[in-house]
Amino acid sequence: MRTPIIAGNWKMNKTVGEAVELCRQLEKEVADSPVEVVVCPPFTALSAVNALGLEKVKLGAQNLYFTEKGAYTGEISPGMLVDVGCEYVLVGHSERRELFKEDNQLINKKLLKAVEFGLKPILCVGETLEERQAGETEKVVLSQVREGLAGVEAEKIPSVVIAYEPIWAIGTGETSDGEDANKVISAIRRAVGEMYTPELGGKVRIQYGGSVKPGNVAEFMEQSDIDGALVGGASLKASDFAGIVKF
Ligand code: 13P
Secondary structure (H helix, E strand, C coil), X not given: CCCCEEEEECCCCCCHHHHHHHHHHHHHHHCCCCCEEEEECCHHHHHHHHHCCCCCEEEEECCCCCCCCCCCCCCCCHHHHHXXXXXXXXXXXXXXXXXXXXXXXXXXXXXXXXXXXXXXXXXXXXXXXXXXXXXXXXXXXXXXXXXXXXXXXXXXXXXXXEEECCHHHCCCCCCCCHHHXXXXXXXXXXXXHHHCCHHXXXXXXXXXXXXXXXXXXXXXXXXXXXXXXXXXXXXXXXXHXXXXXXX
16 A cells, blocks of 8 residues: 655745744644645755754755765755754756746666655656647657656665656646546556566655645545645645645
8 A cells, every 4th residue: 555645846936934934833733644645845944944843743854965075065965954853855846847947867876866865856856848749748758757767776676766747737727637647647657667666666656836825625635546646836835735635
């Protein structure tokens, strides 16, 4: 059985004070949930959220660099994330791919470093509208998965989470329908099974992301291969995010 995992990607939002307030409230609202709950605040708020000593809500970062330390102005290392209590880290979010030109090779380096430091990566994959319209969804998404996971040892695969986020559904109010998302996610699971073993393919948790809200989350969570959600906008308000967790 795969434990469902719902994560909030706050993107470039929230001051330290706002982050602390949101997490305090969220911790209370989701305390009894069987779902694994993760928040990914901006780097500046990680330390303060960690200091709250939350028991239910886990901490993730939105990005990392693939080197331990050195002259990389503006970057954050995996060890620094571990130091501030991160358990998870997003890797290869579509905004990183599009706006900051991250490719599968760079994302793979980051993912391998995250795993080496004991962080659990959430590898984000997804197709553009043009790719979908050209019938290339699976081709694009599966190559993101294969290239992103290249070189990850089999024993680490159960700690990897994959988030399928069709780019056209992010922040647009458009969502994939549950069955459609499940088809792509099943294909991702099969691809992981082919890279490793079908058993490991069955262990990896795969989320859907893209305009997930309290009102539509159930449509995704009831699908056979969807194990959770990666939530942007609706994770910025504790009551909305808690509504999603309690789908
Ligand atoms: P929205 O939920 O705002 O569409 O964002 C999705 C996302 O990018 C999460 O990583």
